[in-house]
Amino acid sequence: MNLSDSAAAQPQIGMMFLLFTLSVLLTGGLFALATGRAARISSAIGAITSALGGMLGCCAGVQALCASAPLRFDAAWHVPFGSFSLLCDPLAGVFLLAASALTALAGVYGHGYFASWRGKKPLGVLWCCFNLLTASMLVVITARNAVLFLVAWEVMTLVSFALVVFEHEDSSARDAGLTYLIAAHVGTACLLAMFIVLGQSSGSLDLAQMGVAGRLAGLVFVLAVAGFGTKAGFMPLHVWLPDAHPAASSPVSAVMSGVMIKTGIYGILRVLGMLGEPAPWWGWLLIGIGAVSGVLGVLFALAQHDLKRLLAYHSVENIGIIALGMGLGVLGRAEGMPDLAALGMAGALLHVINHAVFKGLLFLGVGAVAQASGTRNIERLGGLLPRMRGTALCFLIGAAAIAGLPPLNGFVSEFLIFLGAFKGAGSTVQLMAAALAVIVSLALIGGLASACFAKAFGIVFLGAPRSAAAAGARECCALMRAPMMVLAAVCVVIGAAAPWAVRALSPAIAQASGTAPEALVIAAAPLYWIALCAAALIVLLLVVALARKLSRAGKPTGQQVTWDCGYAAPTAKMQCTASSFAQPLLDLFYAVLRTRRDEDLPRGLFPVHARLHTHTPDLVRVRLLTPVVRRAYALMRRLRVVQHGRLQLYILYIVVTVVALLLWKLR
């Protein structure tokens, strides 16, 4: 085969896949909307097209990662300053792959999950929005024109808003949606300002040609962190996240948390590519944000009783880990240490994929649990493992992966960031301080996350059921289980095949860190040992399990109640609850968490009544946002003088304005 031919043909195929994906998703969405009356057909069309589109999108992502030159597509678009140009480079490929794969699986899952909604909810609208969300994410990731980017960004926001408030009968969903809408638009405002600065200084709205240097670069970076950080959920900007994820349905939360918030990370990486040589303080800023988001995110997660809220705070934590990696990457670039830059970015990008996998898995698992038991309150669950074996196993793998335990994928990305931090720790004092911040935060996050998921898995799936609803839970349908199993398998595969996973991502890592791929190959060499140890661990597990089997062969096995100090009538209520499991840890961090306790302690010799309710409101919301909003309201109230509801006077305002403008023009 002619080599130059294949090089020329390759981009074509990749871009064709992407365009085909978009058209499948959009037509599928439209057909689902059109057949909305026949819920069964509409749902099938939606699920099939989202799965098919996702698979095609995966192909496009793989092509973009492998292609020697970025894939391009240009079409005319009658919008001022706009053009429908798409660019698919390796960096976009990573996000494309994550977004397509997860939405495909969530689509399959959704077909099972939404089956109970048939006839009650407009499923056509739901599937249309779902496919639009996927399509808009793909366009955001590949857009090369700033106007196209912002339009796709806005569509993504509005469609995800619609999906958050889909169960609008519930007032909490409406509130969550409103918070999300406001937060998202504050972020978009920052992005608008950022693109104006970028466009002004580079004279083009083509993302591939934009660039700015000097002090303006710092401004653009801060605007990008604020604007994209709102979507990503960086700590002081995360307020919408813990409300929106519980409000949305499970497949939607999986997509939103697994990949939609990653578009913020993508945006920051993309803008970093436009800004040339970074300044060290950018790295410091990202590390600071990462440390705060990571540690506080997991702490607040530990204090939650609602499973989805818990997972939402874990998204903040994982975005923090990604920010730590990006911070090291930026710092390495600024200080001229390519191995540090490559390792930091490698950790960040791999964690983007990993988080999409295990957080998607966990949200789907919670959806199965919530549907089987009718509640997401951890305190009312328990004993689900024997009732939902497949879901439990998948959730366990996801929980161990998100806690960063070997031999699963979460460990690999955290290990890469640790490796980067060691490069920094052996260097100058400034770099060592940054590296130390990363190491301490990661070590703390690791311990707290495993405590949190020991709680989430242990209380929900183990022990005896704490309510009749949990006792009556049944395993979900195969259509819901299959995507979870695929995701769980990916967790294991990425964990065991770590060096090859990193090698597959190396073009994107090289692009994000501005280093040659060789720097990464040398720096990430210990991953081969990690893969070896993962294999050794699996072999050891089998050997020990075999030893256990052999030693128990032919021996008597008895059954008893759990040891309860001889108490004759234990009940499920006497088990350790999620609150009591987390209490020592929460007490330790009371200074930041401020958990409120509302309690009636048992009194007298024969207490009959006792009650404990704990609530941990969001720190930023209570301490920062609410006072600011209240102050703003107080200021705005003064404007009510002009807002009195008298139509005649409003018309007078208009007339006065028009006359004033006229005079100004005539002057």
Add this chain to the structure above:
Amino acid sequence: MILQSLLGFVAALLLAPLLAGVTNRVKAVIAGRCGQPVLQLYLDLLKLMRKGSVFSSTTTWLFRAGPVVGLASVVLAMTIVPCAGSPGLVSFTGDFILLAYVLGLARFFTVLAALDTGSSFEGMGASREMLYGMLAEPALVIGLVALGRATHEWSLAGMCRGIGPLGTTGSVSALAAAALALVLLAETCRVPFDDPNTHLELTMIHEVMVLDHSGPDFAFIQYTAALKFWLFGALMAAVLLPPAGNPWLAPAATCAALLVIAALVGIVESVMARVRLTKVPQLLVGAAALALFALMIQLR
């Protein structure tokens, strides 16, 4: 070299239960008792392996998987620890992170197995274990990072090679070893963090989590605990002992150091009571602070 590493690994697997016997004998002598045989743990393990099992009817496969995962993880961790002057079987840049996280895996499954019984006592023990683990892990990692910075090596074997007794790293390794000593006591559930001999479910931590295990499963748990003690002891010995030139001196010195550490743990256990539960975090944060000092004294 690899043969030495392999020998060290096998010696650890075979001799680990001996250390518990030494600790117990020291405690007995101080208390004026004869004490149990030094090889008592071996006898216990053999007896348990021959026994049948009793399971709680609440438990599932996870309860049975707990001891298996625990043992496998700690055996893997043992391959990373350098022993007697030779590197561990597995040695690479950042291997101590794998060590810390593999121990985290063991803890995660021990805690889940405890929660699987649905017992309120075991739940409390699990909660406390997670608290200690979450605080001990940063102390361990920071202590080793301090050694890494001092020696410019980022694998355990490299760090231990780079340590000189009287050189610049002396104070660093002393501080790191002090932090490690506290982590050792916490991770192996010893006084002042936990009392292995306590008889009240409410105050136990590690022991209460394994109340419902019996037979071979319990043997695995006991053996895992013994291995963990050897693991941290060997790590401390490697941090404190200078690299020896003589191939016979290093194993002898390491064995002596392990016996001394076991005896010291026995003495600590005899002369002091465990600290109040609410004070334990302060002790572990203290360990992390020691490790941070080890880093800070290198900043000049």
